[in-house]
Structure formats: structure tokens, C-alpha cells
Amino acid sequence: MSNLEPIIEVKNLVKVFHSRGRTITAVDDVSFDVMEGEIFGMIGPNGAGKSTTFSMLTTLVKPSGGSIKVAGFDVYKQDDKIRPLIGIVPQKLSLYPDLTARENLELMGRLYDVPKDVMNEKIEYYLKLVGLSSHADRFTGGFSGGMKQRLSVICAVLHEPQIIFWDEPSTGLDPQTRQSIWKLAKKFNGEGKTLVFTTHYMEEADNLCDRVAVMNLGKMVALDSPESLKEKTGSSNLEETFINLTGEEVRD
Numbered sequence: 001m002s003n004l005e006p007i008i009e010v011k012n013l014v015k016v017f018h019s020r021g022r023t024i025t026a027v028d029d030v031s032f033d034v035m036e037g038e039i040f041g042m043i044g045p046n047g048a049g050k051s052t053t054f055s056m057l058t059t060l061v062k063p064s065g066g067s068i069k070v071a072g073f074d075v076y077k078q079d080d081k082i083r084p085l086i087g088i089v090p091q092k093l094s095l096y097p098d099l100t101a102r103e104n105l106e107l108m109g110r111l112y113d114v115p116k117d118v119m120n121e122k123i124e125y126y127l128k129l130v131g132l133s134s135h136a137d138r139f140t141g142g143f144s145g146g147m148k149q150r151l152s153v154i155c156a157v158l159h160e161p162q163i164i165f166w167d168e169p170s171t172g173l174d175p176q177t178r179q180s181i182w183k184l185a186k187k188f189n190g191e192g193k194t195l196v197f198t199t200h201y202m203e204e205a206d207n208l209c210d211r212v213a214v215m216n217l218g219k220m221v222a223l224d225s226p227e228s229l230k231e232k233t234g235s236s237n238l239e240e241t242f243i244n245l246t247g248e249e250v251r252d
């Protein structure tokens with residue numbers, strides 16, 4: 001559960017893309033805080049601006065306007081201070097297929113300066129945690145989607161980040177794997193880590209999140225606990241709330 005201190009502070013965030021003569025405002029004057037120890041979800045239809053926001057929070061894309069502070073550091077000027085404090089599980093998993101699970105972990109560990117004397121111990125611990133010990137020395141190219149997702153998340157936490165950013169944790173995974181991913185997220189959160197994720201699964205947002213931000217057309221149209229969001233929109237489930245807040249029109 002969350003403390004009352006913000007660990008992420010976003011003020012009047014804007015991102016404008018210029019593409020093929022068009023100007024696209026992907027994120028349009030968005031402000032919010034994420035509290036330390038919170039599980040914070042971002043939902044919204046395709047093109048709502050979730051991934052762009054995610055990329056700016058994780059220092060990968062520079063904002064066009066506004067400010068972001070992560071753990072007190074400014075994303076414009078102190079991104080080098082932010083990177084060691086965060087773990088990123090991207091939507092397009094970035095594992096090396098020609099390396100084994102263990103080699104992928106070693107590579108990430110070295111990139112994030114995990115001390116040599118604890119590296120092996122940590123790798124064994126995390127492989128066991130996600131049930132991949134017996135696959136440690138297999139090439140990841142042959143892994144199932146669920147195995148890749150489990151390996152990707154432990155690659156992201158090997159350096160013990162304070163905040164985990166997780167883009168669509170369970171897209172394309174079967175219900176068993178989804179359950180195991182949720183358990184893992186709750187375990188990390190129970191250890192005090194803050195989690196920020198995007199999802200298209202309303203059940204996932206409802207089950208996991210302390211608070212959910214609803215984005216639509218670059219704006220944040222609601223931010224509250226799943227229960228309060230349902231109550232405010234008079235809906236019995238989050239899917240209904242979502243449609244209520246973002247409309248029925250299909251987005252391209």
C-alpha cells in the first residue's frame with residue numbers, strides 16, 4: 001500500500017509529435033502524482049497517450065512541455081540520476097534470443113551496475129522466484145510468451161529499483177500466467193516498490209491498482225481508486241466505467 005509522499009510528480013505535461021506535415025498532441029496538459037509504494041495503472045483507448053506518457057516518465061522520450069520529477073529528480077536535467085532508480089519492462093520485450101536466460105540477466109545486471117559479488121546469488125534467487133531455474137541455460141529465443149514476460153520482469157528488477165514501470169504486463173498471456181504475473185507484481189509492491197503500469201485489461205486494473213488514471217485523446221479524464229471510479233460513474237464494473245469515460249467510438 002502507498003505512503004502519502006509522491007515519488008513521481010507530473011505537472012502540465014505535453015508531448016507534441018510532428019509527423020508527415022501533421023502535428024499530433026499525444027499528451028495534452030496532464031498533471032498527476034504517483035505516491036510512494038502505490039500500484040498505479042494507466043488505462044485508455046488506443047492512441048490515448050499512455051505509451052507516450054510512459055516513455056516520458058522513464059526518461060526515454062523528452063517532453064515538449066511541463067515537468068516530471070521522479071524520486072525528486074528532474075527528467076530534463078537529471079535523467080542519469082533517475083535511471084538507476086527505475087526498472088522498465090517494455091511492451092516489446094527486449095530479450096536477446098541468442099543468449100540464455102542467465103546470460104540475458106548477467107547482461108542487464110552489468111548494464112545496471114549490479115555488484116559482481118552478489119550477481120550470481122541474485123540471478124539464482126530471481127530465476128527461482130519466477131520458476132525459471134531449470135531453464136536458466138536455455139536460449140530465450142525458444143521461450144513461450146509467459147516465460148519471456150517473467151524473464152523480462154526479473155531483468156528489470158535485478159538492480160533493485162524503487163519504481164517498476166511495466167507496459168502491458170499480461171497482454172497475450174494465458175490466465176494462469178496472468179495470475180502469476182499479478183502475484184509477482186503484488187510481491188514486489190509488498191516489498192515497498194512502487195509500480196506504474198499500462199493495461200488494456202480492466203480486470204487487471206481493478207485487481208491490482210490502488211489508483212487508476214484514465215486517459216483519452218491525450219488528456220487525463222479521471223484518476224481515482226477503481227472503487228471510486230465505478231461509484232462516480234454509476235457502473236458495476238471498470239469496463240463500463242471505461243466506456244462511460246472514454247466513449248464507445250472505436251479508435252484507429
Ligand SMILES: Nc1ncnc2c1ncn2[C@@H]1O[C@H](COP(=O)(O)OP(=O)(O)OP(=O)(O)O)[C@@H](O)[C@H]1O
Binds near residue numbers: 017044045048052
Ligand atoms: N513517434 C511518434 N510519432 C508520431 N506520432 C506518434 C508517435 N508516438 C505516438 N504517436 C501518436 O501519439 C498518439 C498517442 O499514442 P500512444 O502510443 O501514446 O497511445 P497509447 O494510449 O499508448 O495507445 P495504445 O493503447 O495503442 O498503445 C497517437 O495518435 C499516436 O499515433
